Amino acid sequence: MEYNIHNKENSEAIQVYLVNKSDLDNNHHKKLLEELKFQGNFKEAAFLPESKMLFIGLTLKPVTANFDDYFQVNPMQLGAAAYKALSKYILKDIQIDFLSEEIGSKQESRQTFLSDFMLGFFQASYKFDKYLKAEEEAKKELNIYLSKPLSELATANLIQENKILNASLNFTRWIVDDTPENINPETMPKLIRAELEHKPNISIKEINYQQLQELGMEGVLFVGRASPYKPVLVHTILKPKGEVKKRVALVGKGITFDSGGLNIKPGEHMKTMKTDMAGSATMFGVIKTLAELGLQNTEVHWISAFAENVIDGSAYKPDDILTTYSGQTVEVFNTDAEGRLTLADALAYATMQNPDYIIDAATLTGACPFALSEYFTGLMGNDKTLISDLEATFVSNGEPTIVVPMPEVLREYVKGDISDLMNTSKGQIRSGHVTAGLFLSHFVDQNLFRNPKLNLREPKAYKWAHMDIAGSAHNEGRNNVGAKGATGQSVKSLVKFIQKQDN
């Protein structure tokens, strides 16, 4: 949906009032609210079509238990609730008005509230309608008006950032929702160029099939071998406006379709595996946003290996042993544990950029949503400060994330017998998201590397965070803001995280 934000009032527009419990007694709609039995509870909605008024409750319950804060302090959900209450009607002009004074006393938190509310509203309107021609023809345009105290909060910068972030979230969601016919290792590099190449301070390197062979990236090569689309690794660099003081490497899993390979997935599990590139789509959205907003002193590297995990006579097999870019060998126990093989090469490649820290996002294991539910990202890593800083950012941005411990006792389960590592855990270890995380950790510690071609004079263990987004990136049943399908979850937090560190 196209939209414009106007910093002025429009009394003809639908009025959206955000109401706190404490406002119920003290405003000019008191009588009406009493008749409606409106309590002001969080996400409570009452719409009066004749008088064009929508009331949305915003009273937060006191936080009583761990993790509940994600769902209580989230203005995006309020925005989404407002959209849902109005979505049956033809939306054209909407005015947002807070009866409440309690959305935070600080200017900054009030601004964040307003911005997130609008983002939630727009994100709730997202629909993957590429294959619904009729709807595409009926392209909607929406005007948002802001009433007095709000228009003072909505600076040009805030509106601009909001639009950029919303467009990036839509973009990430769109390419996750799009089909494997359209999104594959051949089209992804083209899409990256089309979207980013013309932006300032961006450069794009493609490591093609032959170069993957020369570099010895058998993790990517084996997984992508049976597809008519040759695997490729794309490395995008965003330079800051000023001097480089910090370097961040973002790595995203880019399996454009995961059939499981020879360990083929049963039908009901294979459906939705077009979303197995959501990690790369997430990082795509992050770097797109940062390129449009600009950074002062942080250089951002985004690295994704794109491959399609399918079969023909050339497919890689259980029992194969491959040598990764790091030089560590991996025995294949299950061709459906392919993500960690391509990530092994992408992560080792990321260390070669000498970043201050590495963050990866991957739809890595079915075990993760099994353990944490579809709402939560599983956050792991090897650096306490990085993990807790990231966690704090996810909490304050209302993107559900749970820190998952990676106990060292489990490491032996990914160690190989006739190879350095194996791609599934031996024995009956059911927490597959943890052992997958432990597997990946071997590729951010250069002390374990043994590829002589890398010429590592001072091998280093890199700070690294891993996000298992198998549940949170895409969901058939629910979504952070309501719609089915791709969520775009994590893009916003990662953008804010990198912006915050950029000084």
Ligand code: BES
């Ligand atoms: N892409 C899947 C993980 C996945 C499952 C993502 C459900 C989104 C929703 C991954 O490649 C996979 O198949 N993992 C296996 C690993 C196993 C064979 C060790 C899994 O989780 O079952």
Ligand code: ZN
């Ligand atoms: Zn798989």
Ligand code: ZN
């Ligand atoms: Zn996969």
